[in-house]
Amino acid sequence: MIPRHRPPFGAGRVLAAALGAGGERGGLPALEAAWAGAGRVPHAVWVPSARAALFWALAEALAPGAAVVCPAYTCVVVHEAVIRAGRDLRLVDTRPDLFLPDESAMGHPAGGHAVIVSELYGHPADLERLARAPGPAPRLRVIDMAMSIPSAGLLERLRGNDVALVSFGPCKCLYAGWGAMAFTRDDALASALRRERDAALSRPTWRLALGRAAYLFTRTLAHHRLLYGRLRQRMEPSSLGESVRGAEVTAFPAAWRDDRDRSDEWRLPSTGVDRALIRHNLARTAAYVERRTALAERYRRNLRGAAGLVLPPESPWPLSHFTVRVAAGERARIRSALLSAGIDLGMVFGYPGHLAPRDYPNAARIASEILNLPINADLAPAEADRISEHLRRAVAAPA
DSSP states (O other), X not given: OBOSSOOSSOHHHHHHHHTTOSOOOSHHHHHHHHHHHHHTOSEEEEXXXXXXXXXXXXXXXXOTTOEEEEESSSOHHHHHHHHHTTOEEEXXXXXXXXXXXXXGGSOOOSSSEEEEEEOGGGOOOOHHHHHTSSSSOOSEEEEEOTTSOOOHHHHTTOOTTOEEEEEOSTTSTTOOSSOEEEEESOHHHHHHHHXXXXXXXXXXXXXXXXXXXXXXXXXXXXXXXXXXXHHHHTSOGGGGGOOOOOOXXXXXXXXXXXXTSOOGGGTOOOOHHHHHHHHHHHHTHHHHHHHHHHHHHHHHHHHTTOTTOBOOOOOSSOOSEEEEEOOGGGHHHHHHHHXXXXXXXXXXXXXXXXXXXXXXXXXXXXHTTEEEEEOOTTOOHHHHHHHHHHHHHHHHSOO
């Protein structure tokens, strides 16, 4: 079975990293220097998660209660980080036909504030257009590039104390099992992120290293096509029929205001195995970019003109998934048809459950329509053709 997404390396690479043959050397300082050099920015700061880095950046740049303008449609951990930081989250709906808000509509409130742009599926925001939005300039701009490959071309957009966040977690282009990277040109912000990170992290232990290696090996092995198909068949069929289930009234979870209720992603350190895999990915970013760009072009060529399919906007940058839209009422049927053909499609992200759909109607509608076609590092062109053909058939089939 073709997985919805899979790690950009095999189980053998994880085993080599765990045994010390994965090229990990120099710890975090050397890893950060390598990524900063590749991105041609002064600072790359490893962090345990993008949400933790966002929290620390907001705490450094903004006074408590300051406004943070943010997309309604994004990963829920972005909203969580803002609320945990004690800032005033002001959400913006998406455009009627795209995954991202209109940058010019992300108005700048009076007084010190921050703006977060989430570049879903690797689609870049227009930061120049954002800079021209009415009102005073923000004290901080956070570019959520979690699903992107942070090339020098993308990072050259950073200005002042902008911070760009890239994740190494599941579903991401550069999955490596743990952590994230923050990029900035600002010396003070980079120092603050390192200071907060070092204060928050627990001490590394051999049990953590062994457990993470075992987890990474098992997860990577489970995404092998033969094993993945057997495991996927055991999943609940109801998982195919996800729908928009927002709250009646927009309200943020009370747990987000409790510092005692934080996940491991705020405190666990890196280990040699995930650092080795992060380095492995860095050395292969050019190949990843080439493969992902070619697969996206192939999907677009195969699916152009197909009735009932809305293709994503064209992008010169590599995407995490080729994200199409279908009629909301047909999505579960289409997913089921492709699953029967040995193709598992994903849905990253769902509509945030703490938001009332009527408050952000464009986001709610688009979240109910998306289907993520895989763009894996090892996906063969013929497999992209097969996915495209089955998708066209499923969409055209009578309900």
